[in-house]
Amino acid sequence: MRLVFVFAFSLSLLNASSFRIGNSLITYFGVHYLHKWEGSTSDVEGLVRYNEDNGQYECSISVPLSTFSSGNDNRDSNMLIYCKAFDFPNITFNSTSIKVNKRSLDIEGELKFAGVVKEIKTKAQLNSIDNNLFAIEGELNIILSEFDVERPSLLFVEIEDLVKIQYSIKGVHNE
Numbered sequence: 001m002r003l004v005f006v007f008a009f010s011l012s013l014l015n016a017s018s019f020r021i022g023n024s025l026i027t028y029f030g031v032h033y034l035h036k037w038e039g040s041t042s043d044v045e046g047l048v049r050y051n052e053d054n055g056q057y058e059c060s061i062s063v064p065l066s067t068f069s070s071g072n073d074n075r076d077s078n079m080l081i082y083c084k085a086f087d088f089p090n091i092t093f094n095s096t097s098i099k100v101n102k103r104s105l106d107i108e109g110e111l112k113f114a115g116v117v118k119e120i121k122t123k124a125q126l127n128s129i130d131n132n133l134f135a136i137e138g139e140l141n142i143i144l145s146e147f148d149v150e151r152p153s154l155l156f157v158e159i160e161d162l163v164k165i166q167y168s169i170k171g172v173h174n175e
Helices: 002-014 073-082
Strands: 016-021 025-032 035-041 045-051 056-064 090-100 104-113 116-129 133-143 162-173
Touching (some): 035 073, 090 116, 104 133
Antiparallel strands (some): 016 045, 016 162, 025 035, 045 056, 056 090, 090 104, 104 116, 133 162
């Protein structure tokens, strides 16, 4: 009986694939009526798993807030304070659904930012996929106030509540 269980478990592992995320880029775009700026990081870690038995994908991604750079050290250190990075150092995403279309993905999941978890949806363009590599690109918008993030102000005017996020996620097959 144990042999049957071990054999069945081994077969299930053969039908599951996982990809380690690396060489990725996430960029945010901020706006104040006096200027616009962007900050980015390539310090993106995570896994994408595929189970061939049930055809389901799932992913988990983590990004340290401290790795975002806008080219302005003062702005970056203020961002850490306003985004509560000392209490919640990472932004994380865990998928709840990934639907594969012909050249795109419909992705739903939970985004945890500044200690608040929100359901988000995004559509990603599927740039390449094979047995060893994948690459997707997309964007989504977040509302800072929905994550209880106080918005900094300049000349008594707060930055815009809407922040656009662009992502380019690449993965390589785990051996």
